[in-house]
Amino acid sequence: MTDLAWIDAALTAARPQALGALLRYFRDLDAAEEAFQEACLRALGNWPRKGPPRDPAAWLILVGRNAAIDQVRHRARQQPLPPDELISDLEDSEAAMAERLDGSHYRDDILRLLFICCHPGLPATQQIALALRIVSGLPVRRIARAFLVGESAMEQRITRAKARIAGADVPFEAPGPVERAERLAAVSAMIYLVFNEGYSAAGETPRRAPLCDEAIRLARLLLRLFPAEPEIMGLTALLLLQHARTPARFDAAGAVVLLEDQDRALWNREMIAEGLALIDKAMRHRRTGPYQVQAAVAALHARASRPEETDWAQIDRLYATLERLQPSPVVTLNRAVAVAKTRGPEVALALIEPLESRLSGYFHFFGVKGALLMQLGRADDARCALDRAIALANTAAEAAHIRQHLDRLVPDTDP
Amino acid sequence: MKGPEMLYAILCYDSEDVVCSWTKEQDDAAMARLGAVQRKLAAEGRLGPVARLLPTTAATTVRKGAEPLVIDGPFAETKEQLLGFYIVECETLDQAIETAGDLARASSSSGAYELRPLAVFRPGDLGA
Numbered sequence: 001m002t003d004l005a006w007i008d009a010a011l012t013a014a015r016p017q018a019l020g021a022l023l024r025y026f027r028d029l030d031a032a033e034e035a036f037q038e039a040c041l042r043a044l045g046n047w048p049r050k051g052p053p054r055d056p057a058a059w060l061i062l063v064g065r066n067a068a069i070d071q072v073r074h075r076a077r078q079q080p081l082p083p084d085e086l087i088s089d090l091e092d093s094e095a096a097m098a099e100r101l102d103g104s105h106y107r108d109d110i111l112r113l114l115f116i117c118c119h120p121g122l123p124a125t126q127q128i129a130l131a132l133r134i135v136s137g138l139p140v141r142r143i144a145r146a147f148l149v150g151e152s153a154m155e156q157r158i159t160r161a162k163a164r165i166a167g168a169d170v171p172f173e174a175p176g177p178v179e180r181a182e183r184l185a186a187v188s189a190m191i192y193l194v195f196n197e198g199y200s201a202a203g204e205t206p207r208r209a210p211l212c213d214e215a216i217r218l219a220r221l222l223l224r225l226f227p228a229e230p231e232i233m234g235l236t237a238l239l240l241l242q243h244a245r246t247p248a249r250f251d252a253a254g255a256v257v258l259l260e261d262q263d264r265a266l267w268n269r270e271m272i273a274e275g276l277a278l279i280d281k282a283m284r285h286r287r288t289g290p291y292q293v294q295a296a297v298a299a300l301h302a303r304a305s306r307p308e309e310t311d312w313a314q315i316d317r318l319y320a321t322l323e324r325l326q327p328s329p330v331v332t333l334n335r336a337v338a339v340a341k342t343r344g345p346e347v348a349l350a351l352i353e354p355l356e357s358r359l360s361g362y363f364h365f366f367g368v369k370g371a372l373l374m375q376l377g378r379a380d381d382a383r384c385a386l387d388r389a390i391a392l393a394n395t396a397a398e399a400a401h402i403r404q405h406l407d408r409l410v411p412d413t414d415p
Numbered sequence: 416m417k418g419p420e421m422l423y424a425i426l427c428y429d430s431e432d433v434v435c436s437w438t439k440e441q442d443d444a445a446m447a448r449l450g451a452v453q454r455k456l457a458a459e460g461r462l463g464p465v466a467r468l469l470p471t472t473a474a475t476t477v478r479k480g481a482e483p484l485v486i487d488g489p490f491a492e493t494k495e496q497l498l499g500f501y502i503v504e505c506e507t508l509d510q511a512i513e514t515a516g517d518l519a520r521a522s523s524s525s526g527a528y529e530l531r532p533l534a535v536f537r538p539g540d541l542g543a
Contacts, residue, residue, distance in 0.1 A: 005441055006433075006524050013436035052525050055494070056433075213439075220435060223472045228487045236472070277473040281487060 003048050010047075011040050014057035015137050016221060020109030021061045022068075027172055029116070029134065029162050031068060039064035107225045112172065114222070115183045118190035121168050126161040128194050133158050136214050146197070146211055184226065188235050188291065191218045195239050199246075200394065212243045223278075233282035234292030240275035241298035244268040256401040260307040272302045293322045312341035329355040333365055336372075345375040363392040367402060379409050422463065422533040423503050423511040425518065428495040429526030431470050448521040456503060456514065463502030463538070471496050495526055502536065 018039070022032035039060040053059035117131035129147070132138045144154035175183060198211025219236040226232050248262035257263075279295045297318050304310040319335035333352055340348035349372045352365070359365035366389035373382035386406050393399035437445065456462040468474075471489050478484040489496075501518075505511040508530070515528040 005444070009433050009436045009438075009441060009524075013430070013432040217436070220470065220472065224432075227472055233472075274469050274473050277469060281473070281475055284485065 006052070007044060007047050010052060010056045011043060011060075012137065014060050016110045016113060016135050017057040017106055018060040018064065019134065020111075020113040021057075022064050023113055023116075024109055024172060025065055026068065029165065033134070035064035035068040036060065038067040042067070108175070110221070110225060111175070111180070111183055111187065114187040114190070114218075116165055116170055118186045119165055119168060119170065120186070121164055122161050124193055126157055126164075127190050128197055129154065129158055130161045130165075131190055131194060131218070132211075132214065135218065138214070142210075184222075184229070184232070187222060188231065191215050191222065192235065192239075192291075194218065195243075199242060212239070212246070215239055216243060228285075230282040230285035230287050231289040231291050233278045234289060234295045237275040237278035237282065238291050238295035238298055240271045240278070241295060241302050244271035244275065244302065250397065254397055255404075256397050258401075259301060260310075264305065267302070275299065276302060288321065288325065290322060290326045293318050293325065310341075312338045316342055329358045330362070330364075333359065333362075333368055336368060340372060340375070345372040348372055349376070361392060363389055363394060363398060365389075366392065367398075370402070370405060374405065374409065383409055421505055421507075422536050423505045423514075424531045424533055425501040425503055425511070425515050426497055426529040426531060427499045427501075427518075427522075427526065428529060429498050429522075429524055430494055431496045431498070433524060434498060435470060445522055445524070449518060452514075452517045452521050453501075455517075456501075461504040461514075463504065463536075465499075465501050467499040468497065498526075502533065 015036070019032055019036050022035045023029065026032050026035065042063050043056075043060060047053070113135055114131070117134055118127045122130065125147070129143055132143045132146075133140065140155050140158065141151050143158075144151045147154065149157075192215070195212055195215035198213075198215065216236070216239050219232070219239050223229075223232045223236050244267050245259075245262060247268065248264070248266035249257055251257050275295065276299055279292065279299045282292050283296065297315050300311050300315055300318075316335060316338040319331060319338055322331050323335065332355060336348040336351045339351055349369070352369060352372075355365065356369075366385045370382045370385035370389055373379075373385055383406060386402050386409075389402045390399050390406075393402065453462060453465060474488060476486050476488050478486065503511065503514055505514060511530045515530055519528060
C-alpha cells in the first residue's frame with residue numbers, strides 16, 4: 001500500500017473520533033467539520049514527511065482545534081488568546097490527549113456525533129444523509145447519487161438538517177445511563193436505515209450498495225464502543241449475514257432470485273463467518289432483542305448449505321419471539337413463510353388473512369399471499385393477489401419477479 | 416541438506432481501526448502484495464499455515480480457573496491488535512527478520528510483526 005492509501009485509511013478511521021471531539025469543543029457541526037478538514041489537509045502535508053503520528057485521532061483533534069483558534073485570532077485580533085500550553089508543544093499535548101482519549105470521552109464523543117445525526121426532529125432521509133455526510137464523511141455528490149437526487153438538492157437537505165439541529169436543544173454533556181441506552185437504540189435504528197436504503201435498491205441501483213458497506217462499518221464502530229452489548233452484536237451480525245447474500249440476490253438480467261433459489265456458493269463466506277461468530281456470542285448473554293432474533297434467523301439460513309436443510313421450525317419459533325418483542329404485521333407475515341414450510345400453506349394463509357387491511361399497501365403481503373394461494377391451487381385468487389403485488393412493487397425487479405409467478409399461472413386459465 | 420528446522424510464528428499486529436477502514440480495493444491491494452511474499456516463501460518450501468483473524472469484536476475469551484470464565488473480547492483498548500499470523504520455517508533469527516521485513520515492506524501500514532519461535536507444532540489435518 002502506498003503512503004497516501006494508508007493516510008487515507010487512517011483519516012477515515014480517525015474521523016468519527018476526531019470530529020466527535022471537535023464537536024464537543026466547538027458545539028457547532030460546521031465549525032467542527034471545517035476544523036477537521038483543515039487538520040486533514042495538514043496531515044496530508046505533514047505525515048508523508050514526518051511519518052504517521054503515534055495517535056492519528058489525537059493529532060487531528062489537536063491540530064484541528066489549533067487551526068480553528070488561529071482563524072478566530074485572524075478574524076478578531078482583540079480576542080483573548082487561548083492558553084499557550086494548548087498550542088506550543090504539539091508532541092506533549094498529543095501524548096496527553098491520547099492518554100485522555102483512551103477513556104470514556106472517546107466513546108461519548110462518537111456516540112454524541114451519531115446521536116446528533118439521528119435527532120428525532122429530523123425525517124429519516126435527513127438522518128441518513130447527515131450521518132453519511134458527518135460521520136462517514138462521504139462527499140455530498142456521492143450521497144446525492146445514492147438517493148437519486150441532484151447535488152444541490154442534497155446540499156440543501158443537509159444544510160436544512162444542520163440548521164434544524166443548530167436550533168434544537170442538543171445535549172453536549174456526557175449522557176447518563178438511561179439516556180445512553182435510548183441514544184444507542186436510536187443510533188442502531190439509524191444504522192439499520194442506512195443499510196436498508198442500500199439493500200432494498202441493490203439490484204436496481206448498484207451504486208447504492210456502498211451504503212450497505214458503510215452501514216456495516218458504522219455498526220462495527222458502534223460494536224467497538226460497546227463490545228459487550230448483545231443487541232449491537234446482533235445488529236452487526238444481521239447486517240453482515242444479509243449483505244453476504246448480495247452477490248446471489250439478482251440474476252444476470254437483474255431479476256430477483258429468491259432465497260431458496262440462490263446459488264449459496266456466491267454468498268460471502270467471510271461476512272457469514274463474522275456474522276455467525278457475533279450472533280453466537282450475543283446469544284450467550286441471554287438478553288434477547290429484535291436485532292439478535294433477526295440475526296438468528298439469518299444465521300439459520302446461512303448455516304444451511306442447501307435450502308432443504310433450513311431449520312424452518314426454529315425460524316418459526318424465532319419469529320414468534322420477535323412477534324412478542326416487537327409486534328408488527330410484517331413480522332407475522334415473515335413468520336407465515338416459515339409456517340407454510342412446517343405446517344403447510346393453509347395454516348400460513350389463515351395466519352396472514354387478518355393482516356390484509358393493515359398491509360393493504362405492502363408489496364410483500366400480496367406476494368406471499370399469491371404464492372400461498374398458488375400452492376393451494378387457487379389460481380384465480382392467486383392471480384388477483386399477484387396483480388396487486390405488481391401494482392405495489394417498489395422496483396422494476398420486484399415487479400418482474402411477480403410477473404414470473406403470474407406467467408406460471410397462465411396455462412391453468414388460458415389453455 | 417537443510418539445517419536444523421526452526422519454525423517461527425510471525426504474528427501480525429496492527430490497528431484494527433485502520434485496517435477495518437480499508438476499502439475493499441485497499442484491502443485487496445494489501446492482500447495481493449502480501450500474497451506475492453507468501454508465494455515466494457511457499458516456493459522455497461518454508462511456508463506453513465497462514466491465518467487472518469476476524470476483528471477482536473468477534474472474539475471470546477475463556478479465562479482459566481477452577482470454573483473457566485467466558486467473557487467477550489479481548490476489548491480493544493490497546494492501539495494494536497493481533498490480526499493474524501504465519502508459520503514460517505527459518506534457519507536463523509536473521510532469516511526470520513528478513514522474512515518479516517519482506518512482509519512489512521509489502522503491507523507498509525504502521526503495525527508490527529512479532530517473531531516467536533515455536534516450541535511445539537502439530538500441523539493438524541483440516542484438509543486444503
